[in-house]
Amino acid sequence: MNSHGRLLQSELDPKQVLAGVTTWDLAANLLHALRSEQPGSDSYITSQKHLRLFGTLAGELQRRVDVPDNRLAPRSLAGPLGFAHYCHVNHGLPLLGASYLDVGCGSIQPYGRMFAHLMAGAKRVGCLELDPIQDEGEAVRALAQAAASALIDPKSVFGSYPITAREILGNIADFDLARMAKGDAGGINRERLVYLQRSATDTGLPDRFVDVVVSNSVLEHIPDPDATLAELARITRPGGFALHGIDTADHRWYGTPSLHRLEFLTIASNDPIVFGCNRLRPRDFEKIFERQGFDILVRMPGVKIEIPAALRARLQPKWSALPDEQLNETWCQYLLRRR
Numbered sequence: 370m371n372s373h374g375r376l377l378q379s380e381l382d383p384k385q386v387l388a389g390v391t392t393w394d395l396a397a398n399l400l401h402a403l404r405s406e407q408p409g410s411d412s413y414i415t416s417q418k419h420l421r422l423f424g425t426l427a428g429e430l431q432r433r434v435d436v437p438d439n440r441l442a443p444r445s446l447a448g449p450l451g452f453a454h455y456c457h458v459n460h461g462l463p464l465l466g467a468s469y470l471d472v473g474c475g476s477i478q479p480y481g482r483m484f485a486h487l488m489a490g491a492k493r494v495g496c497l498e499l500d501p502i503q504d505e506g507e508a509v510r511a512l513a514q515a516a517a518s519a520l521i522d523p524k525s526v527f528g529s530y531p532i533t534a535r536e537i538l539g540n541i542a543d544f545d546l547a548r549m550a551k552g553d554a555g556g557i558n559r560e561r562l563v564y565l566q567r568s569a570t571d572t573g574l575p576d577r578f579v580d581v582v583v584s585n586s587v588l589e590h591i592p593d594p595d596a597t598l599a600e601l602a603r604i605t606r607p608g609g610f611a612l613h614g615i616d617t618a619d620h621r622w623y624g625t626p627s628l629h630r631l632e633f634l635t636i637a638s639n640d641p642i643v644f645g646c647n648r649l650r651p652r653d654f655e656k657i658f659e660r661q662g663f664d665i666l667v668r669m670p671g672v673k674i675e676i677p678a679a680l681r682a683r684l685q686p687k688w689s690a691l692p693d694e695q696l697n698e699t700w701c702q703y704l705l706r707r708r
């Protein structure tokens with residue numbers, strides 16, 4: 370505090386760089402220190418400096434983690450909601466009062482996408498996944514954070530999806546956000562949001578149970594997609610919809626970007642799953658959708674990749690005769706309609 374009674378800035382010199390220490394190492398050590406530190410007997414002035422410093426750090430970290438790629442971040446919800454809104458406007462995908470099921474929702478934030486649909490006005494939703502939830506408290510806290518962000522600034526969560534804070538609040542009024550903000554899953558209304566630890570191939574759900582089934586980066590991991598799509602057709606009401614995003618790249622590319630995204634098509638194998646994926650191309654999935662009772666209303670491929678002659682020469686016979694346009698899409702998003 371200076372002589373006029375004003376609290377001073379933290380004295381940390383931001384230019385002091387620890388040579389050779391990554392932010393990852395610093396963050397891991399700081400987390401460990403914070404968790405193991407005993408409460409000190411700092412003076413009031415010192416504790417004020419610490420609070421300022423930690424507050425600044427919390428703000429920086431918050432900005433760093435609220436990005437679309439972070440499954441726990443409010444900003445991750447705008448993409449899926451944007452596609453759903455496009456399908457609603459152009460093809461009548463039901464949003465208000467509809468029932469949704471997210472198949473293979475993931476174990477880090479299984480609830481995120483479905484909670485976004487509840488905020489948008491869905492009646493009830495399910496999150497179906499093989500694995501147990503990794504940290505339910507963390508996932509539930511993130512939902513409360515998403516609700517807070519959406520209520521303060523709907524566009525930060527909903528993007529171009531037109532909705533007001535008042536409408537969002539009305540849609541989740543039966544959730545106890547204060548309990549959820551503490552990581553307490555008891556704040557969730559289980560009549561409207563359920564977690565089902567099951568396989569998409571055998572959901573155990575009644576016939577014609579849901580209006581809309583969604584999945585993201587799941588169908589490429591399924592050893593028997595025909596059987597799974599038959600099951601999803603069974604539980605979708607006739608006239609209902611499906612939104613599937615399928616990632617048909619060799620998933621080793623995510624760890625080794627120097628690898629070509631079709632490298633796994635050069636491997637001779639009869640196994641249904643190779644490096645975690647069934648290696649089906651988008652056209653293969655489209656035939657299965659048709660076969661299992663779905664019409665394709667929208668196909669939205671991602672960026673098309675180059676196929677160098679050297680890689681093409683090494684492709685297994687199953688793929689070597691296919692034209693470029695059947696190989697150069699490694700991501701595709703679909704809107705389907707159940708016949």
Ligand SMILES: C[S@@+](CC[C@H](N)C(=O)[O-])C[C@H]1O[C@@H](n2cnc3c(N)ncnc32)[C@H](O)[C@@H]1O
Pocket residue numbers: 440472473474475476497498499500567568569570584585586587590591
């Ligand atoms: C790449 S992750 C995608 C997770 C999530 N959809 C997302 O976008 O973050 C694929 C998920 O599908 C799940 N999965 C794979 N096969 C499944 C099956 N037969 N039934 C249900 N979930 C499955 C995996 O456990 C995994 O969590």
